[in-house]
Structure formats: structure tokens, C-alpha cells
Amino acid sequence: MVNEEVCQQLERLKLSSSVQDPPSNYNSDTDEPLPRQRNSDDQLTKEVVLEHDYSSSPSKVSRDDFESICVLGRGAFGKVFLVKHQKTKELYAMKVLKKASLVVHGRQAIQAKTEREILEEVQHPFIVKLCFAFQTPLELHMILDYAVGGELFRHLSHEGMFSESTAVFYAAELVLALEHLHSLGIVYRDLKPENCLLDREGHVVLTDFGLSKVAVDGKTNTICGTAEYMAPEILMGLEYDITVDWWSLGILLFDMITGSPPFSSNNRKKTIDSILSKKIIFPYYLTADAKDLLSKLLRKNPNARLGAKPKKADAIRRHRFFRTIDWKDLLDRKVTPPIVPIITDPESAENFDPTFTQEGLTASSPPSDDLQHVNSHFLNFSFVNSHVHI
Structure with missing residues (x-):
């Protein structure tokens, strides 16, 4: 049998969004598999483990530089949007996190900073590339390569x-x-x-x-x-x-x-x-x-x-x-992949779940009574990838 203490700890962690249930893809009576269902977005509080001085990398982009096209995904603290750069017309995935929600849920603010720092460190052909990061008074934004294949x-x-x-x-x-x-x-x-x-x-x-x-x-x-x-x-x-x-x-x-x-x-x-x-x-x-x-x-x-x-x-x-x-x-990406995504129009996001892509574009965050306190958690968040030209 499962150790009851472990299950109780997992239950407490689930309440703080650290651990999620498996998807309900099995019949509770027969254990027969049902159609595959999506795992919900899971979050975690954790320590900052990378330290950088971002003062030399001021943000050269802002929210106004991007036109939102549709929603690509949704998580506990925000959404991912397909966006187009107004000047270059390049398509990106924009991850938007609500600052107030992150701060309210304890150390989730540290988690967001850690994710952004790790993405700066990682450069690999099979790992998503962080292009820009910036913030507004209410939200954090990470601009990532758009993986059009879904x-x-x-x-x-x-x-x-x-x-x-x-x-x-x-x-x-x-x-x-x-x-x-x-x-x-x-x-x-x-x-x-x-x-x-x-x-x-x-x-x-x-x-x-x-x-x-x-x-x-x-x-x-x-x-x-x-x-x-x-x-x-x-x-x-x-x-x-x-x-x-x-x-x-x-x-x-x-x-x-x-x-x-x-x-x-x-x-x-x-x-x-x-x-x-x-x-x-x-x-x-x-x-x-x-x-x-x-x-x-x-x-x-x-x-x-x-x-x-x-x-x-x-x-x-x-x-x-x-x-x-x-x-x-x-x-070296010289091997032809076995799945070649069908792409008729990159802006249609046809390889993503229509449950998301047909959502409205509203990305508003709840107002905070203490913006100064909320924003104090996200100093030096901005980033510009030197390999991305705009």
C-alpha cells in the first residue's frame, strides 16, 4: 500500500499547485482507458539557483511591439499567446504571467524568475529559445520561439x-x-x-x-x-x-x-x-x-x-x-523527422488545441492594492537575446 504520509504531503502540495492529479483518462469502475486527456499546467515553489546582473541587458521591447493573434495555451498563473512583432512581422509565442497571482501563491514569483534565468542559460537545437523578456506593472512577459508544429x-x-x-x-x-x-x-x-x-x-x-x-x-x-x-x-x-x-x-x-x-x-x-x-x-x-x-x-x-x-x-x-x-x-538536424506538421497558415495555429485557440484574447490581471510590493519581486526581469535582431 502507498505510504499514507506521502499521499497526505502530495495532497497539501496539490493545494499549492505543486503536484497535479493524473488526467482522468481511466474509467473509475472498469479501469478501461478512455480518450487521452491533457494534463493541467502544474506549478512549483522553489529556490532561485542562478544569479545574474541584468543591468547591462535593458529591455528593448515592450508589449506594444507585439500584436496578439490567438491563445496557444493556458496555465494556473497565465496564458501563452501567439503574437506577431509589429515591425518584423515575425511570429512568437508570448508567455504572460500575472504578477499578483504569483506573489499571492507564495514563492511562485521566485519560480518565474528562475524559469526566465534558466531559459537564458540554455542554448540547444531541441530546447525552446528565449528571445525577449519584459514586464508591465501587472504582468511578466517571455517571448519565445513559436513552435508552429504544436x-x-x-x-x-x-x-x-x-x-x-x-x-x-x-x-x-x-x-x-x-x-x-x-x-x-x-x-x-x-x-x-x-x-x-x-x-x-x-x-x-x-x-x-x-x-x-x-x-x-x-x-x-x-x-x-x-x-x-x-x-x-x-x-x-x-x-x-x-x-x-x-x-x-x-x-x-x-x-x-x-x-x-x-x-x-x-x-x-x-x-x-x-x-x-x-x-x-x-x-x-x-x-x-x-x-x-x-x-x-x-x-x-x-x-x-x-x-x-x-x-x-x-x-x-x-x-x-x-x-x-x-x-x-x-x-545537427540532418535527420528528417518522421512527423512533418501540416502548416497551411502559421497564424492559424492549426496544430494547437482549438479549445485554446478559439478563446478570447483578454489577458487582464486582477488589480493589486500594493503594486510597489508586487513589483519588488520582479526586479531585473528584462532580457534581450543578442542573437535575435529586431
Whole structure:
């Protein structure tokens, strides 16, 4: 049975938006899978772990420089909009966070600053690029590359499951993205289909660093994430390191080639109990290489998990499941993606969920009685990427 203390702690964390329930994609009476449903946006309070002086990088852009076109996504503290730069006509994704809501929810303000700092540090072909950051009296704005191909979640929902060759490709690109983050000491902690976007060509773009953290001495112990994708050591409240991301990769890979994560229930206790104690049952049609990789990524002992020190990502890259991958060509984007998004009009956001794209554009924030106090949490937030020209 699940440790009751862990479940109680998760319940308290859920109230502060640190941990979310698994999606209700299972029938509570029969445990039969229902149509795939989106995980809600999850948030986390955490420490600032990167320190910079932004005084030399004043914002050269403002909200007035961008025309809003539609909503791409929505979270607990704001929305993501498709926007067009008024001068260059370039399309971007604009993440808007409500300052007052962040401050009211404790250390969420620190989280937003941390996310912005991490995005400045990271430069990788399979990770979203931060182009600009600025603020208004009521909101924070991060201008990101627009991944016009939409969420991997949406493509996976449409296909039901991927062929193994398709899963090999996207798992391999994610291995390279995670390996880069880990080289910077960053634990990603929120790998799931909703956070994997596709660009125009179909390459993966890892996004949403709201739960990421630079782990001091390589270790951290915050309980956070999406329940279905959380490693056992996180759920047990133990110290953990980058190997939790390799567990999540295993869950995502299983999801891609079978159509659902291995530990799914509409009941949190059942989900956690399965993660902590149940063995994975592999469908008969999985290849021996797929089963072997999954069994090694999903070892409950993190020290025995594939990707653990000292070999780390190198051990994963050398696995036979990836035998068809030329890692240098993949990193150089010379390998043709198996999914090429259909794009008739980039401004239509046709590869994003119409539940969002058909929303109104209102992005107003509730007024604050103490703007000076609220804004004191967001000093030096502005940023301009020197590689982006406007």
C-alpha cells in the first residue's frame, strides 16, 4: 500500500499547485482507458539557483511591439499567446504571467524568475529559445520561439500511438536535450507530451521550465511534477538527481509506443502505489530492444537506472534501441523527422488545441492594492537575446 504520509504531503502540495492529479483518462469502475486527456499546467515553489546582473541587458521591447493573434495555451498563473512583432512581422509565442497571482501563491514569483534565468542559460537545437523578456506593472512577459508544429501530445492523441521508429527519433532528440540540461546541472522534472513541441520541420522543442531546477551538489528533494511521470524517489520524499528525468523519459517512451503511460489511474493513491510497487506489463507487440530499454529506464532504484552516474546519457545513447541513430547528424538536424506538421497558415495555429485557440484574447490581471510590493519581486526581469535582431 502507498505510504499514507506521502499521499497526505502530495495532497497539501496539490493545494499549492505543486503536484497535479493524473488526467482522468481511466474509467473509475472498469479501469478501461478512455480518450487521452491533457494534463493541467502544474506549478512549483522553489529556490532561485542562478544569479545574474541584468543591468547591462535593458529591455528593448515592450508589449506594444507585439500584436496578439490567438491563445496557444493556458496555465494556473497565465496564458501563452501567439503574437506577431509589429515591425518584423515575425511570429512568437508570448508567455504572460500575472504578477499578483504569483506573489499571492507564495514563492511562485521566485519560480518565474528562475524559469526566465534558466531559459537564458540554455542554448540547444531541441530546447525552446528565449528571445525577449519584459514586464508591465501587472504582468511578466517571455517571448519565445513559436513552435508552429504544436504539441507532441496532440500528434500522439491523433495517432493513438507511434510506430517504434517514430518513437526512436523523438526519444533520441529528447535524450540530447536532457543531456544538455544535465550538463548544466539542471534537473528538468516535467517531461510529458504536453511539454514537447514540434517545430516547422518536425523536430522536438522542449518547453516549459517552470519546474526545472539547478540542483545544489547535484541533488534536490522537492516533491513536484505530474503524478504519472514522477519517479519513485520523488514520491518517497528522498533526495534525487538527474536520473528522475530518465525515469520520465521511460514513461514518455512507453506512452508513445503503447498509447498510454504504464501507471495510469484516476485515483492518485492507485497511481502512486503502482509507481512504487508494481511491475510493468509490456504489450506483446513491443520489440525486445524496446522492452529492454524501458525496463532499464524504469528501474525503481535510481542507482541502477540506465542514465545514472557514472555513464549518464552515454549509456542510453549506446543502447540497441537507438542503433539506427547517428547522434551527430541528429544534433545537427540532418535527420528528417518522421512527423512533418501540416502548416497551411502559421497564424492559424492549426496544430494547437482549438479549445485554446478559439478563446478570447483578454489577458487582464486582477488589480493589486500594493503594486510597489508586487513589483519588488520582479526586479531585473528584462532580457534581450543578442542573437535575435529586431
